[in-house]
Amino acid sequence: MPYMGLFLLAIMVLTLIDVIRTDDALVRGLPKVAWVFLVVLIPLVGAIAWVAVGRPAVDDAPRPDPQGGAFPEYDRPGRHVAADPEADRKFLEQVRARAEEQRRKGREQRAAQERAAREQTEPESE
Template sequence: MPYLGLIVLVVMIAALIDIVSSDDALVRGLPRWAWLLLVIVLPLVGSVVWFVAGRPVAGFSGRVGRDRPGQASAMGFPEYDHPGRFVPQDPEADAAFLKQVRERAEAQRRQGEIERRRRVERERGQ
């Protein structure tokens, strides 16, 4: 068992490199800083737990990836850009749908504001 310390060190370094290189939004279980702390404090246990329960699911297709940080991948609609959003089959149709949803929401907000103002006017008149 003279190589046990070396094995623990190699596993810990591999886990630390994997944690640092993982996308923070895809890390499971704990925030990335907590995983780093766990692996540093409990090298063998923390590393094994990271590889089993914390590591992002590898090779899962159909998810939106971020090619450039700060770049919205939902074609100009940053509110729809979040991990877990599936990639559209037809990007033009998806963009048109998202634009339609945004316009409908704005129309509903305007209508709600008009109704609220009418209600306030009626209450003042009584």
Template sequence: MLRLLPWLVTVALTVYAVVDCIQTDDSRIRNLPKVMWILLVLLFPLVGPIAWLLAGRPPKPKRGRGPSPQPRPPRGPDDDPDFLRRL
């Protein structure tokens, strides 16, 4: 069973990388075109997926930097300045 584990990990990593590459929008992929990434991942089973994860995948957005998307809405009527103004 332990002899099978490296093979299974390689296959799982390759399948994950191919599916992730296919689902990623063409404009967000870095360094190579999508078709080249898919070929690289499929032709080099261990090196290709690792290269995709490190160099081809779009970067994740950073948390905590930049403005928040929208301010939080008031929780109750006494926290809402518009409501209090109308009283």
């Protein structure tokens, strides 16, 4: 029976964290403050009501891509949307340029290693 109290406390804390972290505009049913009071005053009923009625319908709503798909290699669900899209675009351009430079150097090194290996295996003609 003492575990029931811990269970209710855990449910209340987890639900309270979820309510607090949810954006005000996405909360359904009641104002956010009312959900907090409901969860604190009646933990189990408040938690069930929050999940059933108050929680946003779609937790991971797609956010608009400020780059418009200009960097598809960096697109992934849940990617943070930059506060300054222009700075983000410049940063991603630098990352892409650095990655391309590293790939180019890697290709050059492999080609040089292959040439060196061929020169060692070819019989010397004199």
